[in-house]
Amino acid sequence: MDLSYGPRYLALREEVRDFIKQYGDQSPRTGGGRKRPDKRALDWQRLLLQRGYFARTIPKEYGGFGLPLDVMELAIIADEFSTAGVSAGIMNQGISMLVPTLLEVGSREQCAKWIGPTIRGEVIWCQGYSEPGSGSDLAAVKTHAYVDDGRFVINGQKIWTSSAHFADMMFLLCRTDADKGKHGGLSYLLIPMSAEGIEVRPLITMTGRAEFNETFLTNVRVPIDQTVMQRGDGWHVANVTSKYERLLLGDPNKLAHRLARVIELMRRTSLIGVPTIEIPEYRDRLLKLQGEVLASKFHGLRLLSEQSRDEESGVRRLIVKLNGTMIAYRLSSLAVDVLGAAGLSYEPKGEALEDDEATTWQIDNMYDIGLIIGGGSSNIQKNIIGERGLGLPREPTANTKSAQKV
Amino acid sequence: MEFGLSNEQQLLESSLRRFLEGELSIERLRKVAGIGTGFDAALWEGLVGQGIVGFLVPEHFGGTGLALLDAAVVAESLGYHVTPLPFLASVVMAPLTLMSFGSEAQQAEWLPKIASGEVKMSMAFVDGAGQTGCNSAWLKGNMLSGHLTGVLDAGAASHVLVLLTDGRAALVDAHDTGVTVDVHASIDRTRPISSYAFSGAKAIILDAAADAHEAATRVIDAGRLVLAADTLGAAQFMFDRALDYSKERVQFDRAIGSFQAVKHTIADLATMLEPCRALVWYAAYAQDALPEEARIMALHAKAHVSEVGREVARLTTELHGGMGFTDLLGLHYWFKRIAFDRQILGAPEYCRREAAKVQGWLVA
Numbered sequence: 001m002d003l004s005y006g007p008r009y010l011a012l013r014e015e016v017r018d019f020i021k022q023y024g025d026q027s028p029r030t031g032g033g034r035k036r037p038d039k040r041a042l043d044w045q046r047l048l049l050q051r052g053y054f055a056r057t058i059p060k061e062y063g064g065f066g067l068p069l070d071v072m073e074l075a076i077i078a079d080e081f082s083t084a085g086v087s088a089g090i091m092n093q094g095i096s097m098l099v100p101t102l103l104e105v106g107s108r109e110q111c112a113k114w115i116g117p118t119i120r121g122e123v124i125w126c127q128g129y130s131e132p133g134s135g136s137d138l139a140a141v142k143t144h145a146y147v148d149d150g151r152f153v154i155n156g157q158k159i160w161t162s163s164a165h166f167a168d169m170m171f172l173l174c175r176t177d178a179d180k181g182k183h184g185g186l187s188y189l190l191i192p193m194s195a196e197g198i199e200v201r202p203l204i205t206m207t208g209r210a211e212f213n214e215t216f217l218t219n220v221r222v223p224i225d226q227t228v229m230q231r232g233d234g235w236h237v238a239n240v241t242s243k244y245e246r247l248l249l250g251d252p253n254k255l256a257h258r259l260a261r262v263i264e265l266m267r268r269t270s271l272i273g274v275p276t277i278e279i280p281e282y283r284d285r286l287l288k289l290q291g292e293v294l295a296s297k298f299h300g301l302r303l304l305s306e307q308s309r310d311e312e313s314g315v316r317r318l319i320v321k322l323n324g325t326m327i328a329y330r331l332s333s334l335a336v337d338v339l340g341a342a343g344l345s346y347e348p349k350g351e352a353l354e355d356d357e358a359t360t361w362q363i364d365n366m367y368d369i370g371l372i373i374g375g376g377s378s379n380i381q382k383n384i385i386g387e388r389g390l391g392l393p394r395e396p397t398a399n400t401k402s403a404q405k406v
Numbered sequence: 407m408e409f410g411l412s413n414e415q416q417l418l419e420s421s422l423r424r425f426l427e428g429e430l431s432i433e434r435l436r437k438v439a440g441i442g443t444g445f446d447a448a449l450w451e452g453l454v455g456q457g458i459v460g461f462l463v464p465e466h467f468g469g470t471g472l473a474l475l476d477a478a479v480v481a482e483s484l485g486y487h488v489t490p491l492p493f494l495a496s497v498v499m500a501p502l503t504l505m506s507f508g509s510e511a512q513q514a515e516w517l518p519k520i521a522s523g524e525v526k527m528s529m530a531f532v533d534g535a536g537q538t539g540c541n542s543a544w545l546k547g548n549m550l551s552g553h554l555t556g557v558l559d560a561g562a563a564s565h566v567l568v569l570l571t572d573g574r575a576a577l578v579d580a581h582d583t584g585v586t587v588d589v590h591a592s593i594d595r596t597r598p599i600s601s602y603a604f605s606g607a608k609a610i611i612l613d614a615a616a617d618a619h620e621a622a623t624r625v626i627d628a629g630r631l632v633l634a635a636d637t638l639g640a641a642q643f644m645f646d647r648a649l650d651y652s653k654e655r656v657q658f659d660r661a662i663g664s665f666q667a668v669k670h671t672i673a674d675l676a677t678m679l680e681p682c683r684a685l686v687w688y689a690a691y692a693q694d695a696l697p698e699e700a701r702i703m704a705l706h707a708k709a710h711v712s713e714v715g716r717e718v719a720r721l722t723t724e725l726h727g728g729m730g731f732t733d734l735l736g737l738h739y740w741f742k743r744i745a746f747d748r749q750i751l752g753a754p755e756y757c758r759r760e761a762a763k764v765q766g767w768l769v770a
Contacts, residue, residue, distance in 0.1 A: 003407055291709055
């Protein structure tokens with residue numbers, strides 16, 4: 001174990017601090033992916049890319065900063081931005097899921113074409129995975145494509161497509177060969193949302209807002225070279241993406257930031273005239289969660305270290321999503337509880353609701369339920385942890401002998 | 407940056423695991439548990455041979471001068487094998503106490519004896535360690551009197567170290583005529599919990615600590631950290647056995663691990679347990695290298711791992727069905743080890759309360 005900062009790291013920390021001091025007030029208020037980044041967010045993003053505080057390890061030819069992976073550097077940068085409460089850049093599915101997928105399995109041309117605009121926040125992606133009939137059983141997708149005149153012609157329906165209403169592109173999983181089995185007949189395509197035949201319908205969720213959409217595809221035509229890897233490799237590519245999605249959905253840095261917000265909230269809110277942080281019942285809940293957040297945080301550091309040594313993390317990586325989304329939900333639940341009756345006010349007023357702290361916590365709390373379900377629900381995560389991570393036998397499928405007996 | 411164990415630490419761990427696996431069969435464990443002193447002379451000699459007894463003692467006093475992260479690695483292995491040895495008090499807390507409270511001459515006299523395994527020390531605290539009993543002890547000149555409960559590792563101790571409230575520590579020969587030791591069987595038969603009555607026992611007074619309160623806190627926090635690591639090891643053992651069992655045990659023509667109820671329980675346990683290891687490592691490292699974080703981390707490690715440990719102990723016992731409840735399998739030794747660790751040096755609620763104080767969320 002060596003968490004010491006050598007002179008090089010100390011210098012980087014100073015440099016980041018100076019940067020934030022000088023430019024921090026230009027930071028956008030949120031870096032979240034729930035709406036299209038505005039000019040302020042795009043300008044900020046450009047500045048971060050120039051300084052190498054974003055996309056630090058992405059090759060220069062693809063618009064990144066081109067430095068070798070150094071987990072300590074990344075940790076210092078993330079730490080300084082989150083401590084200062086300043087946006088560390090745009091976070092969305094294109095940046096966190098598609099870009100690492102392309103870097104891992106995409107062609108040089110695909111990387112050159114898409115990574116730059118995506119990390120600059122200019123191209124927004126949505127994920128075309130789930131369908132009404134295939135959520136947990138992703139390999140059961142029915143959206144299909146056939147080849148006509150050098151193009152794929154796609155037909156089908158996707159659901160839970162977050163950001164589809166403002167996205168430029170979609171990474172889509174569809175069936176391109178009916179006779180190659182459930183997993184073998186899938187392909188992973190990159191399609192423009194402006195293509196003819198795409199219709200997006202908003203899906204109102206329990207938060208009262210339309211974070212997700214249904215997307216209908218009717219005779220959508222895309223060139224064959226928009227396939228990531230080869231026709232038939234879709235299942236493999238989708239799994240690469242899911243790996244990054246799981247990490248995104250359990251991000252320990254976000255948990256630490258949220259914990260800090262709850263602590264701050266509990267200093268300010270009071271019950272019968274006593275700050276809630278001084279009320280033992282609430283305080284003990286907060287402390288329990290602090291212990292959990294710390295454990296997750298160091299677990300994340302351990303994973304980063306393993307990653308930098310090219311070690312397999314196995315089950316340790318698989319638990320991150322399940323663990324992180326549950327802790328996030330319990331943190332927002334505590335926030336909602338300490339808000340008491342005052343926290344019940346829930347009146348979405350368009351963009352203005354971001355300013356209402358109580359409403360924000362309520363929305364976060366409900367949205368957290370969505371995150372527990374999205375990207376593979378908790379029950380499915382437990383199957384993945386049990387089967388892929390710990391080698392437990394699979395649940396028998398309907399056609400196995402023992403299931404027939406029952 | 408390197409977040410993880412060094413090659414040396416991995417070697418230390420694997421050689422200790424090999425040693426314990428070879429030595430400590432369930433039959434041997436039962437035998438030691440039957441005696442109830444929490445001590446097995448041959449195992450102790452083995453630990454001395456492995457260089458572990460003196461590993462926190464500086465090299466110039468005959469030890470190996472290792473750090474608390476090494477102690478955490480060892481403690482996890484000892485917990486994994488429910489090892490009946492006076493590790494917590496004699497190997498960890500006593501040398502740290504001597505190093506902060508003892509004069510150079512006292513250190514030169516006692517630390518080499520600890521390192522060689524010649525003396526075995528128990529530890530007692532008048533307060534500050536989350537005691538639930540009524541403890542008191544006082545010095546008149548160099549004569550110690552009083553009554554102390556919740557004493558650690560007294561079963562085979564040759565000496566006792568008492569942390570007093572006045573910022574001093576007293577070192578007493580456990581066989582002094584002024585000392586009465588009452589070794590009770592605890593729920594954890596591998597470690598007794600004892601009480602001492604002192605009536606004018608001859609004490610060597612250790613009063614060289616620069617900041618006695620801080621030094622005492624450090625000793626107790628180091629103990630908490632070691633208990634967290636011990637719980638982690640014991641819980642990991644129970645988890646490993648439950649995982650194996652769920653792959654082997656067949657009901658309704660299927661391995662029970664294929665049932666989602668079982669699979670999901672196991673996944674939940676892995677999800678709780680695995681991050682505990684990083685927390686324990688970091689908390690141990692903080693004791694060694696990050697003084698400003700050391701206290702809060704030790705408190706959180708103790709509290710959090712205790713809570714997880716209890717869940718793991720219960721659910722892995724349940725996963726074994728009726729067999730989990732029997733003495734035949736012996737799982738209960740691990741269950742009780744985890745329960746013991748939880749209550750000693752402050753149960754989770756107490757540790758969290760202390761953590762609130764450290765952060766100024768609670769006026770002391």
